Amino acid sequence: MKAIQISKNGGPEVLELKDIKLNKPEKDEVTIEHKAIGLNYIDTYHRSGLYPLKLPSGIGAEGAGVIKEIGSNVREFKVGDKVAYAGMPLGSYSSDRNYPTKNLVKVPDGIDLEIAATLMTKGLTTFYLLHKTYPVKSGETILFHAAAGGVGQIFGQWAKSLGCKVIGTVGSDEKIGKAKSYGYDHVINYNKENFSEKVLEITKKKGVPVVYDGVGKNTLQGSLDSLSIRGMMVSFGNASGPLSDINVPKLLQPKNLYFVRPSMQHYLGSKEEIDEGAKLLFDKVKSGKIKIEIFKKYNLDEVIQAHKDLEARKILGPAIIVPN
Numbered sequence: 001m002k003a004i005q006i007s008k009n010g011g012p013e014v015l016e017l018k019d020i021k022l023n024k025p026e027k028d029e030v031t032i033e034h035k036a037i038g039l040n041y042i043d044t045y046h047r048s049g050l051y052p053l054k055l056p057s058g059i060g061a062e063g064a065g066v067i068k069e070i071g072s073n074v075r076e077f078k079v080g081d082k083v084a085y086a087g088m089p090l091g092s093y094s095s096d097r098n099y100p101t102k103n104l105v106k107v108p109d110g111i112d113l114e115i116a117a118t119l120m121t122k123g124l125t126t127f128y129l130l131h132k133t134y135p136v137k138s139g140e141t142i143l144f145h146a147a148a149g150g151v152g153q154i155f156g157q158w159a160k161s162l163g164c165k166v167i168g169t170v171g172s173d174e175k176i177g178k179a180k181s182y183g184y185d186h187v188i189n190y191n192k193e194n195f196s197e198k199v200l201e202i203t204k205k206k207g208v209p210v211v212y213d214g215v216g217k218n219t220l221q222g223s224l225d226s227l228s229i230r231g232m233m234v235s236f237g238n239a240s241g242p243l244s245d246i247n248v249p250k251l252l253q254p255k256n257l258y259f260v261r262p263s264m265q266h267y268l269g270s271k272e273e274i275d276e277g278a279k280l281l282f283d284k285v286k287s288g289k290i291k292i293e294i295f296k297k298y299n300l301d302e303v304i305q306a307h308k309d310l311e312a313r314k315i316l317g318p319a320i321i322v323p324n
Helices: 042-048 113-133 150-161 173-181 195-202 217-226 248-255 271-286 300-311
Strands: 002-006 016-019 029-038 062-070 082-086 096-100 104-106 141-144 165-170 186-189 208-213 227-235 258-260 296-299 319-322
Touching (some): 016 300, 029 082, 062 113, 113 150, 113 271, 150 271, 195 217, 208 217, 296 300
Parallel strands (some): 141 208
Antiparallel strands (some): 062 082
């Protein structure tokens, strides 16, 4: 098998393509031949060391493919099944791999494996954000940052299907039309306008009950300013850099705000939770309520460029890696 590994933390150049012998699957594992691999911003955190790993390590948390061998205890999957996954252990940047069945879902007929590879991290993130972290109600106006990105594409469509009015922010004018095509009612370029002032204008000075913020450092203060009294700040990413310490009396107390830092492992920690989210996600895609447009495909030997493009914000929507 071919796999990307890192032996030290750093920039994209630490990603190394290696030939590795793949062992037989353990009793509760299956061997997957990857057809497509998800490319996610969290991969850059693992590579850089922001989210520390024990090195050397594989990288990549999302993939889709076909089972070609099963472990001795596996009963719910068989050779030839189309499957997808997101989550630990890392190592999806590979042509083949062994993976535990506890995080694995079957991909239903009618959903292409390349599409499935873009859905598991971004789609299941959207699921827990909208249905678990802050369960939205029809008619609510909500704010989501990075509306033209991979999660943003799914989030806008999913939130609209639930009856929400959705405000999105983007970092350039060229992304405004893209975000509007994903269902956002209002799109604000936060590099040209004060987005919190625009949000208060749109909501007639009331503010929004929830902000979903994957940008981090650059949008924290504006996100808090955009919230209504007893609003919830959902901080789920650090695309612009990690947050500094939160001054509770200064930032949260004046409006009695809630602050939460959710992660997949705490919302999708069991097979039942993963299956619940995956079923709802696949149903949304099959019904046409969520349409996925793959922005770009990279070969496995192009991952250094893929990470450069990720960090330069050149990827406008879901992107995948295709094994060479």
